[in-house]
Amino acid sequence: QSALTQPPSVSGAPGQRVTISCTGSSSNIGAGYDVHWYQQLPGTVPKLLIYGNSNRLSGVPDRFSGSKSGTSASLAITGLQAEDEADYYCQSYDSSLSGWVFGGGTKLTVL
Amino acid sequence: QVQLQESGPGLVKPSQTLSLTCTVSGGSISSGGYYWSWIRQPAGKGLEWIGRMYISGSTNYNPSLKSRVTISEDTSKNQFSLKLSSVIAADTAVYYCARSQRRGGYDWYFDLWGRGTLVTVSS
Numbered sequence: 001q002s003a004l005t006q007p008p009s010v011s012g013a014p015g016q017r018v019t020i021s022c023t024g025s026s027s028n029i030g031a032g033y034d035v036h037w038y039q040q041l042p043g044t045v046p047k048l049l050i051y052g053n054s055n056r057l058s059g060v061p062d063r064f065s066g067s068k069s070g071t072s073a074s075l076a077i078t079g080l081q082a083e084d085e086a087d088y089y090c091q092s093y094d095s096s097l098s099g100w101v102f103g104g105g106t107k108l109t110v111l
Numbered sequence: 112q113v114q115l116q117e118s119g120p121g122l123v124k125p126s127q128t129l130s131l132t133c134t135v136s137g138g139s140i141s142s143g144g145y146y147w148s149w150i151r152q153p154a155g156k157g158l159e160w161i162g163r164m165y166i167s168g169s170t171n172y173n174p175s176l177k178s179r180v181t182i183s184e185d186t187s188k189n190q191f192s193l194k195l196s197s198v199i200a201a202d203t204a205v206y207y208c209a210r211s212q213r214r215g216g217y218d219w220y221f222d223l224w225g226r227g228t229l230v231t232v233s234s
Contacts, residue, residue: 002157033218034217034218034220036218036220036221038158038221045207045224045225045226045227046158046207046221046224047224048220048221048222051214051217051220051222052214052215052217052218052220053217055215055217089157089158091158091220091221092218093218093219097173097174098171098174099160099162099163099171099172099173099174100148100160100163100211100219101160102157102158102159102160103157104157105156105157105158
């Protein structure tokens with residue numbers, strides 16, 4: 001069981017907005033550690049999408065945005081496109097584990 | 112452009128030691144400012160961080176694997192390696208090597224990944 005909890009799946013129609021949550025605890029997100037988001041398209045390597053809670057990597061469309069509050073973080077995707085269908089992972093540092101942790105991943109389906 | 116490439120046996124017998132190497136090209140692991148990690152992903156499942164090393168020689172491991180994991184570097188070959196002992200079927204996964212950096216004062220994130228290599232544990 002991961003220290004960061006994500007919903008297993010989310011879905012939305014093209015053009016809609018979806019959010020993916022990442023819930024942690026006082027030893028990771030709640031302790032002030034930053035959250036980063038990765039996108040893994042089918043059959044490919046995970047790719048950094050957002051770092052430091054809300055900073056988009058160069059080249060990432062502004063349809064993707066990240067936020068963090070308390071012990072949770074969220075990834076929002078607006079104007080859903082078929083190419084956004086992928087697995088998304090959050091990642092942070094956990095002080096009780098003295099290491100990095102990933103969320104369990106969320107599969108985004110574009111209907 | 113820095114690239115990472117994993118290499119090693121694709122099949123390991125139960126109870127034996129899994130050994131993988133990550134070759135870094137286009138940049139030096141000795142330059143500092145980066146952590147070098149191993150991450151794995153069982154088929155159809157999520158990502159699991161295995162451990163990391165810094166060029167100073169310091170290492171940190173996932174507590175769930177710590178007793179079986181060793182990460183080391185070979186600066187002469189610009190490589191770092193993973194050894195996982197006493198493997199079982201549950202260790203079957205795609206193994207990635209990855210680089211971490213921090214920008215703008217934010218915490219470390221994985222900015223560069225190898226293509227991954229599938230390791231199957233089976234007799």
